[in-house]
Amino acid sequence: MKKDLKTAKVCESGAAVSPLRRSLERFCENRSAVCAGTFVLLMLVVCGAADFLAPYPFEAQDLNLGAAGPSREHWLGTDTLGRDVLSRLLYGGQISLKVGLIATAVSCAIGVGFGMLAGWLGGVRDSVMMRFVDILYALPFTLFVILLTVLFGQEMWLIYVAIGAISWLTMARIVRNQTRELRTQAFVEAAICMGQSTRKIMARHLLPNLLGTVIVYATLTVPGVMLMEAFISFLGLGVKPPMTSWGLMIKEGADVMQDYPWLLLFPGAFFAGTLFALNLFGDGLRDAFDPKK
Amino acid sequence: MFRFVLKRLLEAVPVLLVVATLAFFLARFAPGGPFDEERALPPAVKAQMDAHYGLDKPLAEQYFRFLKNLAQGELGPSYKYHGWDVDELIADRVPTSLALGAGALVFALAVGIPLGAVASVKPNSWLDRLPTGMATVGICLPTFVVGPLLVLIFSTWLGWFNASGWNSPSDFVLPAVTLGLAYAAPVARLMRGAMLEVRSQDYMKTAKAKGLSPARIYFVHGLRNALLPVVTYIGPTAAGLISGSFVVESMFNVPGLGQFFVKAAFNRDFTMIVGTVLFYAAVLVALNLLAEIVLVKLNPRLKYE
Numbered sequence: 001m002k003k004d005l006k007t008a009k010v011c012e013s014g015a016a017v018s019p020l021r022r023s024l025e026r027f028c029e030n031r032s033a034v035c036a037g038t039f040v041l042l043m044l045v046v047c048g049a050a051d052f053l054a055p056y057p058f059e060a061q062d063l064n065l066g067a068a069g070p071s072r073e074h075w076l077g078t079d080t081l082g083r084d085v086l087s088r089l090l091y092g093g094q095i096s097l098k099v100g101l102i103a104t105a106v107s108c109a110i111g112v113g114f115g116m117l118a119g120w121l122g123g124v125r126d127s128v129m130m131r132f133v134d135i136l137y138a139l140p141f142t143l144f145v146i147l148l149t150v151l152f153g154q155e156m157w158l159i160y161v162a163i164g165a166i167s168w169l170t171m172a173r174i175v176r177n178q179t180r181e182l183r184t185q186a187f188v189e190a191a192i193c194m195g196q197s198t199r200k201i202m203a204r205h206l207l208p209n210l211l212g213t214v215i216v217y218a219t220l221t222v223p224g225v226m227l228m229e230a231f232i233s234f235l236g237l238g239v240k241p242p243m244t245s246w247g248l249m250i251k252e253g254a255d256v257m258q259d260y261p262w263l264l265l266f267p268g269a270f271f272a273g274t275l276f277a278l279n280l281f282g283d284g285l286r287d288a289f290d291p292k293k
Numbered sequence: 294m295f296r297f298v299l300k301r302l303l304e305a306v307p308v309l310l311v312v313a314t315l316a317f318f319l320a321r322f323a324p325g326g327p328f329d330e331e332r333a334l335p336p337a338v339k340a341q342m343d344a345h346y347g348l349d350k351p352l353a354e355q356y357f358r359f360l361k362n363l364a365q366g367e368l369g370p371s372y373k374y375h376g377w378d379v380d381e382l383i384a385d386r387v388p389t390s391l392a393l394g395a396g397a398l399v400f401a402l403a404v405g406i407p408l409g410a411v412a413s414v415k416p417n418s419w420l421d422r423l424p425t426g427m428a429t430v431g432i433c434l435p436t437f438v439v440g441p442l443l444v445l446i447f448s449t450w451l452g453w454f455n456a457s458g459w460n461s462p463s464d465f466v467l468p469a470v471t472l473g474l475a476y477a478a479p480v481a482r483l484m485r486g487a488m489l490e491v492r493s494q495d496y497m498k499t500a501k502a503k504g505l506s507p508a509r510i511y512f513v514h515g516l517r518n519a520l521l522p523v524v525t526y527i528g529p530t531a532a533g534l535i536s537g538s539f540v541v542e543s544m545f546n547v548p549g550l551g552q553f554f555v556k557a558a559f560n561r562d563f564t565m566i567v568g569t570v571l572f573y574a575a576v577l578v579a580l581n582l583l584a585e586i587v588l589v590k591l592n593p594r595l596k597y598e
Contacts, residue, residue, distance in 0.1 A: 135311050137529070138574040142539060142551075143316075143566065146558035147323045223433065230435055234540060235555065247435075254441040254544075258449060268438040275433035283429075 023212070026288040033284020036277040043274050047093035054087035059242040067260045076266045080256060085263065088244050089270050095245035096271070099160050099229040100222040100278075106164025107225070108218050111171025112210065116202060118172070119179025130176065133169050141166050145228065149237045156239060163228050171217055178213055182206055212289045219282035223275040230271065246271040294589075297597035298582065305578045309571060316570035317359060320563050321352060327372035327561045346372065359567070368571070369564040373556075379568035383550065386537070389459065390549040393468055393541075394534035398527070400473030401480055406523065408477070409484025410516065416489060424481060431478030440471040440544045457546040468545040472538055476530055483526055487519040494518070517591055524591065528584030532577035536569075 028034060046053060055075075062082035070077045076085040118129040148162035182188055182205075191201045230247025232238045239245045246267050253264030328334055328342050343349045347358060362369055368379040405428075412424040447467060448456040454467050491497065492515065500510045537551025550569070557565035589595045 135308055135315075138308060138312050138577050139315065140533075140536065140554055140570060140573040143554050143558050143570060144319070146555060147319055147566075150325070150558065151323045227435055230437070231540065234437055250435070250438055254437055257441045257445055261445065264438070264441055268434070268442075271435070272430065272433040272438065276429055279429050279432060 023288045027284055030284045030287065033280055033288075036280035036284065039277040040274065040281055043093065043277070044097060047090050047097055050087070050090035050094055054084075054090045056084040056087040058088050058091040058244065059083065060087075067256070067263065069260075069262055077260075077262045079252070079263055080260070083242075085249075085266055088249060089246070089267060092244040092246045092249050092267070093270065093274075095156075095239055095243065096226055096229060096247065097274075099163065099245070100226045102157070102160040103164035103167065103225040103229075104218050104221045106161050107168040107171055107221055108214060109168075110165065111168035112175050112207075112214055114168065115172040115175025116179050116206060116210070119176040120183065120198070120202065120206070122180070122183070126176070126180075130173070133172055136169055142231075145232060146235065146237065149232060159229075159232065159238065163225055163232075167221060167225060167228070171214070171221070174213060174217055175210060178210055179206060182209055216282065216286045216289055219278060219285055222282075223278045226271075226275060226278075294586070294597060298586075301578075301582050301585075305575075308578065309574055312574040313363060313567055313571050314356075316567045317356060317563075320558075320561065320566040323558075323561065325561050327563060329561070346370075368568040371562055371565050373560045373562040373565065379564045382553070382565070383568055383572055386548065386550040386553065389547060390537035390551065391535055392465065393472065393547060393549055394531070394537070396465060396469030397472035397476065397534050398531055400470055401476035402523075402527075404473070404477040405480025406484050406520075409481040409486075410488055410519075412481070412485040413488035413492070413519075421485075425485060428478040428481040428485075431474055431481075434474075436471055436475050436538065436540045437544065439474055440467075440541060443467055443471055444544075457544070459545070459547045464545075468541050468547055471544075472534065472541045476534070479526065480523055483522045484519060487522045488515060491515050491519045521588060521592060524584050524587050528581045529577055532573065532580045535576055535580075536573045 050058075060083060062078065065074075065078050065082040067080045067082070068074065068078050074084050074086065076089065078084055079088070114129065114133075118126045121129075144166055145162065148165070149159055151162075188201065188205055191205055196204075226246075229238060229245060230250060233245055233247035234251045238248055241248075249267035250264065250271060253260075253267055257264040326343075326348065327346075328339050333339075334342070340349070347355060350358075359369070371377050371379050371382055374382060408424045408428065412421045412428075415421055444456050444467065447453045455461070455464055458464050497510065497514060500514045505514075535550075536554070537549040539551040539555045541547065542549045542551045550572075553565060554569050554573075556562070557569055585597075589597060
């Protein structure tokens, strides 16, 4: 009801409000999504500034202390080697969030490129390309993450790329369908008639119209990718100690949780909290940018 | 329907062939081989082993031999589990993974569908926020956080179940719940979304106008149609469940299939890699087909393409 009134007001005043602005306004009305977005941003800043904020270096051990619960010196306790959990969470968060961002960027690049091309070409080439995506869907990804990780050794940035390289399938499908739809629109046809080059049409007409969908889906990819990094760490293929990531800390915590439950609970809470916020943020974006509304 | 199934099965053959080929070459391109142990074998022994399994032949020849065997339904011997064929190994583990996966699936549906349905009754009320929030939390908790927590609560503190093992029927509960929780959350979200969509449909108003009881409207007219996206989601998901989960299996010491997926890749057990990949792809194709059939049964307006 509230929304209806607002739309009416805009129409009366006759001011043209761009769809982007309207979507942003809609997003800002969604309080939980705004909170979630702020939380994600805060997490990015805090982990990014781990060098300045962390009370201890991530590898500093205090073997006399061993695993101790939260105290004034160590707010979130220490792990079995006497390393400060809070500091390690900040540094580990750097890795986990970096994986999330880089792998998502890679998956976007591949997915958008592939999907746009398939959607634009259409016909037989489109069906062949999409059939290829169907086939890749039929591969068990666990096995391929491991093979790719083994192939690239424990070079971290290559692992990010590997994760991205296997999570672009859904993005490609979404972009392809969207492109098919855009192709039939009058402004694209007009651009074709005016003899604009394919590359320019893609860059100037298709890409800007796809951007909303892509951004929304990308925010929803980040949590999935971070889960995958955690899984790789669970297998012992991720970051190399003494460096750490949230996934690795959860795995190490799970091994000793009978005696030192906080070593599982704190990393689990950081990880799940960030993922939760990312999901809420993504959902909020999707609801706000959904063209159906 | 028979023609539809037959057509789909015929279409699956080239898909499986491409999948097998991809798996075959990807496995070979990863560095290392099945006989690379920590303590290197004497070169003569290794050469003998390679020759025995035909690994010394050119790759193209190996590939064609592999295709020939595959056409005869043979996946070949495992390189790591000596004296076992890959199909025997897989068949040996399938019942365990099937039981665990089915249990997890039943749990996911039993929790997810009612949760999503309840959440859709009154959108944006606390009756909606609570289940939806729970589902979002569920999506964010990896199985390797949920599993240890469940063990901590139900086995260490309460002592209801064994922490791990696969001997008595009660050992089945914790792994199935751990695995199922991960899927209950998306099911609940899908269910909620679909139910909201269905409620605004004309046939719901018609049902109300006919004077049907609210329960009948809700369960027969609403639920049945809202299940469609859930069924679409469950098809591929069930394939993953049946093929086993490495994390849950290793956490609870369950002798299932999931471990093969990981171990085969670690061991460069070439035949096993191809075998597990093919198994997964075949199950996926079969379950997607099943899901399509269920969809048509649920919604007669859909037709077999």
